[in-house]
Amino acid sequence: MAATWKLEFPYRRSVGPVIGAFLTALRDRRVVGVRAPDGRVLVPPFEYDPETGEALTEIVDVASDGVVERAAWVTEPLRTHPLDRPFAWALVKLDGADTSLLHAFDCGSPERAQSGARVRIRWAPETEGHIKDIACFEPAEG
Amino acid sequence: MRDIAIVAFAQAPADQPAGQTETLMLLPTITRALADVGLTRRDVGFTCSGSADYLTGGTFTFVQMLEAAGAWPPIPESHVEMDGAWALHEAWVRLQHGDVDVALVFSSGRASLGVSLRETLTFQLDPYYLAPLGADYVSLAALQGEAVMARTGRTERDLAEIVAARTGLDVDKLLAEPYVVAPLRTHDIGPPVDGAAAVVLVAGDRARELCERPAWIAGIDHRADPHYPGVRDLSRSRSTTLAGEKAGVGNGGVEVAELHAVCTPEEIVLADALGLGGDVDVNPSGGGIAANPMMVTGLVRIGEALKQIAGGRSRVLGHASSGPCLQQNLVCVLEGRN
Amino acid sequence: MADPVQFMSHFTTVEYRVPDPSPLNVYFAEQLAKGRIVGHKCPQCGKVYMPPRGYCPLCVVETTAKDEVEVADRGTVTTFSVITPLQYQGQEETDDYVQATILLDGSDTTIMVAHLDGVAIADVHSGLRVKAVWAPESERSGATGSLARQMGLGSAVTSWEATGEPDTPRDHLAEHIV
Numbered sequence: 001m002a003a004t005w006k007l008e009f010p011y012r013r014s015v016g017p018v019i020g021a022f023l024t025a026l027r028d029r030r031v032v033g034v035r036a037p038d039g040r041v042l043v044p045p046f047e048y049d050p051e052t053g054e055a056l057t058e059i060v061d062v063a064s065d066g067v068v069e070r071a072a073w074v075t076e077p078l079r080t081h082p083l084d085r086p087f088a089w090a091l092v093k094l095d096g097a098d099t100s101l102l103h104a105f106d107c108g109s110p111e112r113a114q115s116g117a118r119v120r121i122r123w124a125p126e127t128e129g130h131i132k133d134i135a136c137f138e139p140a141e142g
Numbered sequence: 143m144r145d146i147a148i149v150a151f152a153q154a155p156a157d158q159p160a161g162q163t164e165t166l167m168l169l170p171t172i173t174r175a176l177a178d179v180g181l182t183r184r185d186v187g188f189t190c191s192g193s194a195d196y197l198t199g200g201t202f203t204f205v206q207m208l209e210a211a212g213a214w215p216p217i218p219e220s221h222v223e224m225d226g227a228w229a230l231h232e233a234w235v236r237l238q239h240g241d242v243d244v245a246l247v248f249s250s251g252r253a254s255l256g257v258s259l260r261e262t263l264t265f266q267l268d269p270y271y272l273a274p275l276g277a278d279y280v281s282l283a284a285l286q287g288e289a290v291m292a293r294t295g296r297t298e299r300d301l302a303e304i305v306a307a308r309t310g311l312d313v314d315k316l317l318a319e320p321y322v323v324a325p326l327r328t329h330d331i332g333p334p335v336d337g338a339a340a341v342v343l344v345a346g347d348r349a350r351e352l353c354e355r356p357a358w359i360a361g362i363d364h365r366a367d368p369h370y371p372g373v374r375d376l377s378r379s380r381s382t383t384l385a386g387e388k389a390g391v392g393n394g395g396v397e398v399a400e401l402h403a404v405c406t407p408e409e410i411v412l413a414d415a416l417g418l419g420g421d422v423d424v425n426p427s428g429g430g431i432a433a434n435p436m437m438v439t440g441l442v443r444i445g446e447a448l449k450q451i452a453g454g455r456s457r458v459l460g461h462a463s464s465g466p467c468l469q470q471n472l473v474c475v476l477e478g479r480n
Numbered sequence: 481m482a483d484p485v486q487f488m489s490h491f492t493t494v495e496y497r498v499p500d501p502s503p504l505n506v507y508f509a510e511q512l513a514k515g516r517i518v519g520h521k522c523p524q525c526g527k528v529y530m531p532p533r534g535y536c537p538l539c540v541v542e543t544t545a546k547d548e549v550e551v552a553d554r555g556t557v558t559t560f561s562v563i564t565p566l567q568y569q570g571q572e573e574t575d576d577y578v579q580a581t582i583l584l585d586g587s588d589t590t591i592m593v594a595h596l597d598g599v600a601i602a603d604v605h606s607g608l609r610v611k612a613v614w615a616p617e618s619e620r621s622g623a624t625g626s627l628a629r630q631m632g633l634g635s636a637v638t639s640w641e642a643t644g645e646p647d648t649p650r651d652h653l654a655e656h657i658v
Contacts, residue, residue, distance in 0.1 A: 013270070
């Protein structure tokens, strides 16, 4: 067996006003996005419009539940994945948003990892202002 | 614009001794590429290389490999922390300045040094929204696979048929294999391997002197899509379409396309994005699905396109990709002229 | 209302395999264990590289076993630094010590000796003639590992002594240092 070594990156990143607004809201168990000049609400928010490059500043509230746009079932999670049991990656369009957020979907089985499924955020027991304040998505009907 | 041609391509053999350094993989590869057209390192006016420090686990690791190119006497030299295809683009730009006629491009990568390439590549992701979730390239490619199947009606059988056509394996046996991340099975994903390759670019008449059938770069362009997968339609690759337009794919079509897809759905997305019809031979080399020498895979596609021109084809495209879900794409159209 | 979030912690690790030593590194270490210091002599320019790296970076040609030469276990201190160790967290050194490069007789490349034991600090100077003090045969293992820079001669040599010979003149050093 080969010996291994680890490279560690202990980063503490400044977040700025736009990403900061998103993370601050997560800490409060809320979600915000940013409005682009064409009216679209981007969640998560970006500092610059991906289409036009314009600076974006208008923070907008969105819901904590929404619809799965796309899902892909993970049979064996990596140690770095958000969950340590099989789960689905999901792109979720929260109600009020025009783009989708990537996160884990704890749907329990590949059959439930479907586009169109209604989901809601399962919040972490403790929140700090981090994307993992969202522990994962869970089915909204369940 | 100066007419630039690719005149030589060499790739390090897959069987290397354990512990072989990238420098020693590159040294004979570069010698061979130059010797193929009767050149030595003394004839080169500019070198550009591609590699990734995250694969080696060190900073500025490409500096050691410069000795393979012959760092003495010093000549203009550059480097990109990208696939060698982008080093080729930079060399093409540099040759436009007119003071240099011969450029050497090379790239290498030892994916085997990392315990998990899937984990290592999360470092290329948005540090706030994606990297902390450990969203690896296979998972992201799987989402793209689901997207292209949902929009176009392609199925997992279509993915398996790409592999079956190239390997002779039975489609139903392939479909019986377990998923890694649905819809991707192990055979849908190009195995990451160590590799090295070199390409020689020559301008104008010098190319005609050195090579019977130079592969003229009729067009080369690269574009990027937004990074975050949730803001774009993963079933399409707008940057590939745009790069293809700017590189002039449409000005006469292509007979062969070497596409830098490292999994089966990517090949479908790319072929659609470039508008390739059923008459185009896609990845006769096997492509990145056969083997994925990270940081070299794209350069090899262009090298394989050169081989097609040398073999008698008139118009071939080589494509390279970088980033999650085909975020960045480079298209190079090569022409053989009689 | 708490303050807005201004920073985000992101602690990640990437794991790498310690690369296998190359066959040439393994061979070099085996020879060291036997008390032999070997190098490769470039067939074109004649420069001797020790440890051997399998190619000459000046001529850019590969070198192989047929290019092997033996290098003496004595040579000249070319440059050195007296290190006064800063007491940072993890520092193991407490007293001043010398880090030196040594050009062994027969080699054109130098080795870096991280801790020049065996010569008093005040006696170290450029041009000083030194010889290796070998570890007992059973305790020798050469420096290996393709990622690590070859530091000294691994554990095969435990310290260096002054030989008492006259210093190497400065102009003799200039033509060798690569």
